[in-house]
Amino acid sequence: xxxxxxxxxxxxxxxxxxxxxxxxxxxxxxxxxxxxxxxxxxxxxxxxxxxxxxxxxxxxxxxxxxxxxxxxxxxxxxxxxxxxxxxxxxxxxxxxxxxxxxxxxxxxxxxxxxxxxxxxxxxxxxxxxxxxxxxxxxxxxxxxxxxxxxxxxxxxxxxxxxxxxxxxxxxxxxxxxxxxxxxxxxxxxxxxxxxxxxxxxxxxxxxxxxxxxxxxxxxxxxxxxxxxxxxxxxxxxxxxxxxxxxxxxxxxxxxxxxxxxx
Amino acid sequence: xxxxxxxxxxxxxxxxxxxxxxxxxxxxxxxxxxxxxxxxxxxxxxxxxxxxxxxxxxxxxxxxxxxxxxxxxxxxxxxxxxxxxxxxxxxxxxxxxxxxxxxxxxxxxxxxxxxxxxxxxxxxxxxxxxxxxxxxxxxxxxxxxxxxxxxxxxxxxxxxxxxxxxxxxxxxxxxxxxxxxxxxxxxxxxxxxxxxxxxxxxxxxxxxxxxxxxxxxxxxxxxxxxxxxxxxxxxxxxxxxxxxxxxxxxxxxxxxxxxxxx
DNA sequence: CGTCTTTTTGACCATTTTCAATCAGTGTGG
DNA sequence: CCACACTGATTGAAAATGGTCAAAAAGACG
Numbered sequence: 127x128x129x130x131x132x133x134x135x136x137x138x139x140x141x142x143x144x145x146x147x148x149x150x151x152x153x154x155x156x157x158x159x160x161x162x163x164x165x166x167x168x169x170x171x172x173x174x175x176x177x178x179x180x181x182x183x184x185x186x187x188x189x190x191x192x193x194x195x196x197x198x199x200x201x202x203x204x205x206x207x208x209x210x211x212x213x214x215x216x217x218x219x220x221x222x223x224x225x226x227x228x229x230x231x232x233x234x235x236x237x238x239x240x241x242x243x244x245x246x247x248x249x250x251x252x253x254x255x256x257x258x259x260x261x262x263x264x265x266x267x268x269x270x271x272x273x274x275x276x277x278x279x280x281x282x283x284x285x286x287x288x289x290x291x292x293x294x295x296x297x298x299x300x301x302x303x304x305x306x307x308x309x310x311x312x313x314x315x316x317x318x319x320x321x322x323x324x325x326x327x328x329x330x331x332x333x334x335x336x337x338x339x340x341x342x343x344x345x346x347x348x349x350x351x352x353x354x355x356x357x358x359x360x361x362x363x364x365x366x367x368x369x370x371x372x373x374x375x376x377x378x379x380x381x382x383x384x385x386x387x388x
Numbered sequence: 389x390x391x392x393x394x395x396x397x398x399x400x401x402x403x404x405x406x407x408x409x410x411x412x413x414x415x416x417x418x419x420x421x422x423x424x425x426x427x428x429x430x431x432x433x434x435x436x437x438x439x440x441x442x443x444x445x446x447x448x449x450x451x452x453x454x455x456x457x458x459x460x461x462x463x464x465x466x467x468x469x470x471x472x473x474x475x476x477x478x479x480x481x482x483x484x485x486x487x488x489x490x491x492x493x494x495x496x497x498x499x500x501x502x503x504x505x506x507x508x509x510x511x512x513x514x515x516x517x518x519x520x521x522x523x524x525x526x527x528x529x530x531x532x533x534x535x536x537x538x539x540x541x542x543x544x545x546x547x548x549x550x551x552x553x554x555x556x557x558x559x560x561x562x563x564x565x566x567x568x569x570x571x572x573x574x575x576x577x578x579x580x581x582x583x584x585x586x587x588x589x590x591x592x593x594x595x596x597x598x599x600x601x602x603x604x605x606x607x608x609x610x611x612x613x614x615x616x617x618x619x620x621x622x623x624x625x626x627x628x629x630x631x632x633x634x635x636x637x638x639x640x641x642x643x644x645x646x647x648x649x650x
Numbered sequence: 651c652g653t654c655t656t657t658t659t660g661a662c663c664a665t666t667t668t669c670a671a672t673c674a675g676t677g678t679g680g
Numbered sequence: 681c682c683a684c685a686c687t688g689a690t691t692g693a694a695a696a697t698g699g700t701c702a703a704a705a706a707g708a709c710g
Contacts, residue, residue: 209548211548211549211552213552213553213556213557213638214638215638217552217555217556217557218556219551219552219555219556221548221551221552232537232541233541233544233545236534236537236538236541236542237538237541237542237545237645238645241545241548241549241642242545242548261530261534264530264531264533264534265530268523268526268527268530268533269526271526271530271533271534271537272498272523272526272533274537275494275498275533275536275537275540276498276499278537278540278541278544279494279495279498279499279540280498280499281544282495282540282543282544282547283495283499283503283504285544285547285548285551286471286473286483286503286504286547287473287503288551289481289483289547289550289551289554290473290475290479290481290483291475292551292554292555292599293479293481293554293596293598293599294475294479294480294481294599295475295479296664296665296666297665297666328687328688328689329688329689329690330688330689334555336555337554337555337556338666338667339666339667339668340688340689341666341667341668341669341690341691342665342666342667344689344690344691345666345690345691347689348690360675376475376476376477380503383499383500558697558698559697559698590655590656590657591656591657591658592656592657600698600699601698601699601700602656602657603658603659603698603699603700603701604697604698604699606657606658606659607658607659607698608698609657610658622707
C-alpha cells in the first residue's frame with residue numbers, strides 16, 4: 127500500500143504558470159472550450175458576483191481533508207488534483223483525478239464535512255465560492271442549481287465506472303482502462319497536444335487508483351508498454367494507438383453532452 | 389464472475405406487501421422516520437402534485453437499464469434493489485444497494501441516459517416523478533432542489549466508500565465491511581428488528597459487490613461466521629457482536645444528519 | 651418426489667503481494 | 681565537477697491471496 131500522502135507533502139512538479147491572480151469570469155479561458163455549456167449573461171454576472179477569488183495550491187499540498195469542514199467550494203481552473211480516501215491500515219484509494227472544470231468540496235457544503243480528501247498533484251489554480259452563498263445560487267438560478275446536481279451526479283458516475291474497473295478486471299485491463307479514461311478526459315479538457323499529454327501522476331498514484339501494489343503496477347505497466355499502444359516517461363504520455371488502448375482496457379468513449387462549469 | 393442478471397430475471401423472494409397501491413404523500417410512512425428531514429407544508433403539497441403515482445417491480449425484475457432513457461425518477465418506498473454495471477466480459481459490479489428512501493434514475497434525468505442498471509432484489513414499491521417535471525422542482529423549491537443534490541452527493545460518497553473497501557482491503561475485511569455497512573443503513577431505514585435483518589441478497593450478489601469469485605466469497609463467509617460476530621442463513625442476518633463486526637471490517641459509523649427524502 | 655437454484659467443498663492453478671535489493675534521475679553542497 | 685542524499689522506478693524470488701474447474705450437498709418449491 128501507499129505511504130500516507132500527508133507525511134510527504136511537497137512534490138516539485140509545478141505546472142501552473144501562476145501568472146494572473148484574478149480572472150474575471152467573462153474572461154475565463156474555460157468558456158472558450160466548447161465542451162462546456164454556455165452561460166446566459168445573467169448567469170455569468172451572477173457567478174461573477176458569487177466568486178470570492180482565486181487560490182493557488184502548490185503541487186503536493188492538501189486542498190481538502192476528509193472530515194474537514196471547508197468554507198469554500200472550488201472550481202479547478204488549472205492543474206491536476208486527486209480525490210482519495212485513506213483506509214485505517216495505511217492504504218490509500220484514489221477515487222478519481224480532478225481536472226480543470228471539476229468542482230471540489232461540494233460534500234462539505236452538503237454534508238457539513240468532507241468524506242474524502244483532495245490533494246494537488248501539480249500546482250492547482252482554483253476559483254472560490256463561499257459555501258454559505260451556494261444557497262443563493264439555488265434560490266436565484268435554478269439552471270445553475272441543476273448544474274451543481276449535474277456535476278455531483280457525474281462524479282458519482284465516474285467513481286462507479288472506476289469501481290467496476292477495479293472490482294471486475296485483472297491488473298492489465300485495469301491499467302489500460304485507467305489510461306484510456308484519463309486520456310479521454312484530458313482531451314475533453316483540452317489538456318492534450320495531439321496524442322501527447324503532460325501526465326503528472328507517479329506509478330504509486332496509478333497503483334492506488336487501481337488497488338494494486340506498486341510492484342505489480344510496475345510489472346503490469348511493462349506489459350502495457352510492450353503492446354506499443356502508448357508510452358509514458360518523464361511525465362509525458364503519448365498514445366500511439368488509441369483504438370488499441372481502448373480495446374485493451376475495455377473502454378468505450380462516453381457520449382459527452384456539453385457539461386456545466388461553475 | 390456472475391452470470392448476467394438479465395438472463396434469469398425471476399427470483400421469488402417477495403417481501404413487499406403490495407397492499408395499498410397509492411399512498412398520499414402526507415401519509416407516507418417514511419415521514420414518520422426521524423432519519424429523514426421534515427418537509428414544510430408547502431413542500432409536501434408540491435411533492436404531492438409532482439408525484440405521478442406508484443409502481444411495484446417484482447423481485448428479480450430490471451427497473452432501469454444502463455443506456456436507457458427513463459421518463460421517471462423513482463423513490464423507493466419499500467424493498468431492496470441493486471445498482472450495478474455489467475462489464476464486457478461477463479462480470480457484474482454491484483455499486484450499491486438501494487433501500488427505502490433512495491432515489492433512483494436521476495442519472496437519466498441529468499445525462500439523458502442511465503450509466504448503470506438497477507434491479508429489484510425483493511419486490512420494490514416505488515413512487516414516481518416524471519423527469520420533465522424535475523425542472524419545476526428546481527424552479528419552485530430551491531430547498532428541494534438542494535435535496536436532490538444532497539442525494540446525488542451521498543450516492544457518490546457511498547460508492548466511494550465501497551470502492552475504497554474493494555480496492556484496498558483483502559477479502560475478509562471487505563466482507564465484514566459490507567455487512568457492517570448494509571446493516572447500518574438498514575438500521576437507519578428501520579429495516580432491522582433488534583439485531584436481526586431480513587437480508588435478501590445471495591452470496592453471488594455479495595461476490596459481485598466485493599469483486600470476489602463466488603467460491604472465495606463462500607470461503608471467506610465461513611471465516612467470518614467462525615468469528616461468531618454474525619450469522620446469516622435463510623435470508624436472515626443476525627448480528628451478535630456489532631462492535632466486533634465493525635472492527636473486523638474497519639467500519640466506522642458515519643455521523644448521519646437528517647437526510648432528505650423526495 | 652423431482653427439479654431447480656443456491657451453497658459448499660476439494661484440488662489445482664494464476665494472479666498478485668511482500669520482501670529485499672538495485673538502478674536511475676535530480677537536486678544539493680563542498 | 682563530484683560525492684551524497686533523496687525520490688521514484690525496476691527487478692528477482694518466495695509466499696499468499698484469490699480464481700477456476702468440477703462436483704456434491706442443501707434448500708426451496710410445486
